[in-house]
Amino acid sequence: MNIFQKLDEKETIFKTKEYLDHRFIPETLPHRNEQIESIAKYWVEALNNITPPDITLYGKTGTGKTSATLYAKKQLEEIASERNLNIRIEYLRCTDFNTEYQILAQLCQKLGKPVPFRGWTKAEVVNTFRSLFTKNVLGKDMILIVILDEIDVVLKNDGDSILYTLTRTDNVAITSISNYVDFKKFIKPKVKSSLRDREIVFPPYNAAQLQDILKERSQLSFKEGVISSGVLSYCAALAAKEEGDARYALDLLKTSGEIADEIGASEVNRNFVEEAKDRIEHNKIYDVIVTLPIQQQRVLETIKDLTEKKKEITSGKLYESYQKLAKSDAVSYRRLFDFVNELEMLGLISTNTISRGRGRGRTNIITLQCDTDLIDKALQFKT
Numbered sequence: 001m002n003i004f005q006k007l008d009e010k011e012t013i014f015k016t017k018e019y020l021d022h023r024f025i026p027e028t029l030p031h032r033n034e035q036i037e038s039i040a041k042y043w044v045e046a047l048n049n050i051t052p053p054d055i056t057l058y059g060k061t062g063t064g065k066t067s068a069t070l071y072a073k074k075q076l077e078e079i080a081s082e083r084n085l086n087i088r089i090e091y092l093r094c095t096d097f098n099t100e101y102q103i104l105a106q107l108c109q110k111l112g113k114p115v116p117f118r119g120w121t122k123a124e125v126v127n128t129f130r131s132l133f134t135k136n137v138l139g140k141d142m143i144l145i146v147i148l149d150e151i152d153v154v155l156k157n158d159g160d161s162i163l164y165t166l167t168r169t170d171n172v173a174i175t176s177i178s179n180y181v182d183f184k185k186f187i188k189p190k191v192k193s194s195l196r197d198r199e200i201v202f203p204p205y206n207a208a209q210l211q212d213i214l215k216e217r218s219q220l221s222f223k224e225g226v227i228s229s230g231v232l233s234y235c236a237a238l239a240a241k242e243e244g245d246a247r248y249a250l251d252l253l254k255t256s257g258e259i260a261d262e263i264g265a266s267e268v269n270r271n272f273v274e275e276a277k278d279r280i281e282h283n284k285i286y287d288v289i290v291t292l293p294i295q296q297q298r299v300l301e302t303i304k305d306l307t308e309k310k311k312e313i314t315s316g317k318l319y320e321s322y323q324k325l326a327k328s329d330a331v332s333y334r335r336l337f338d339f340v341n342e343l344e345m346l347g348l349i350s351t352n353t354i355s356r357g358r359g360r361g362r363t364n365i366i367t368l369q370c371d372t373d374l375i376d377k378a379l380q381f382k383t
């Protein structure tokens with residue numbers, strides 16, 4: 001039998017997995033009405049040919065920022081098309097377009113003025129972008145709303161000049177999305193003053209809200225009777241602990257279903273959810289470690305070695321052992337602590353400052369926060 005046919009015919013508890021995919025935008029977004037209405041309240045100006053104010057959406061990962069924005073986008077596009085208005089809304093993820101040049105080139109491309117993705121000067125791209133806003137023969141202006149998702153990525157990578165250009169182009173409104181409340185530290189005061197954005201906050205979902213979200217999606221995705229309300233509430237409770245992340249809740253549900261399929265079970269139980277949790281956590285940490293820059297991997301490896309030797313890891317001890325491992329490639333003491341901070345932000349380690357008693361100053365103690373085996377596995381193929 002053809003192996004694909006065999007797999008295709010395998011018994012499954014899923015109706016379809018499509019609705020558990022991160023990219024799927026549901027018809028309704030429970031518990032996000034307030035935020036969607038806030039976005040709409042600002043964007044509605046465009047219907048009267050007024051450029052909407054710039055807005056910024058904040059909230060932790062999986063709190064529905066992207067979905068709510070795309071939902072509002074679709075609605076505005078519908079009404080703009082009914083009324084024959086020249087309103088364009090372009091969505092860009094700044095992990096895909098992470099420089100001013102790339103963002104402007106992509107916008108020009110989308111708006112019908114192709115610009116090569118490299119080779120032109122920045123001034124040429126800026127001018128071409130601005131030329132899109134000259135009135136057309138009917139004297140009609142285009143209003144453009146640019147959604148910059150994960151805006152912190154472009155600000156860190158390329159500075160704030162994209163905001164400078166966009167805020168200084170008539171008829172352009174920026175909607176920025178960020179997971180980090182403090183992303184504005186990357187914006188210079190001059191640009192900040194022209195941004196003058198309104199802020200919309202996306203709080204984490206609580207367990208009851210996550211359960212509502214999961215209920216709708218599980219009805220679409222699983223065959224009848226496969227998912228009990230106990231399983232849904234368990235996924236919701238675990239995800240509520242993980243900072244109210246709906247993406248995580250959906251991942252838990254999907255992975256639990258896949259585990260049930262793997263062993264041929266006819267329904268999902270809480271043990272599968274437990275196993276799904278471990279699998280997701282494991283994969284997440286593994287991916288983070290594998291994609292770390294090599295210098296940071298060395299620091300992590302040093303911390304792992306010291307942990308295995310049951311040593312207390314002070315800053316001095318870490319630097320000493322790190323130098324032995326990295327040899328001539330070793331970075332400065334200061335740089336090493338930038339890496340330590342970054343590893344801490346990723347949740348791979350934690351640091352704790354303790355006082356050694358009067359007159360003996362304070363010491364930084366570093367503790368590993370992930371499995372040593374996982375680090376070994378992730379680093380085994382490194383060069």
Ligand SMILES: Nc1ncnc2c1ncn2[C@@H]1O[C@H](COP(=O)(O)OP(=O)(O)OP(=O)(O)O)[C@@H](O)[C@H]1O
Nearest residue numbers: 022029030032061062063064065066067213246247
């Ligand atoms: N209120 C909701 N109702 C239904 N599904 C939701 C809701 N909020 C989020 N989701 C789902 O959770 C997942 C993550 O949502 P989304 O991408 O909008 O979050 P985000 O805040 O933009 O996250 P990130 O910052 O990590 O990109 C998506 O699959 C989305 O469909």
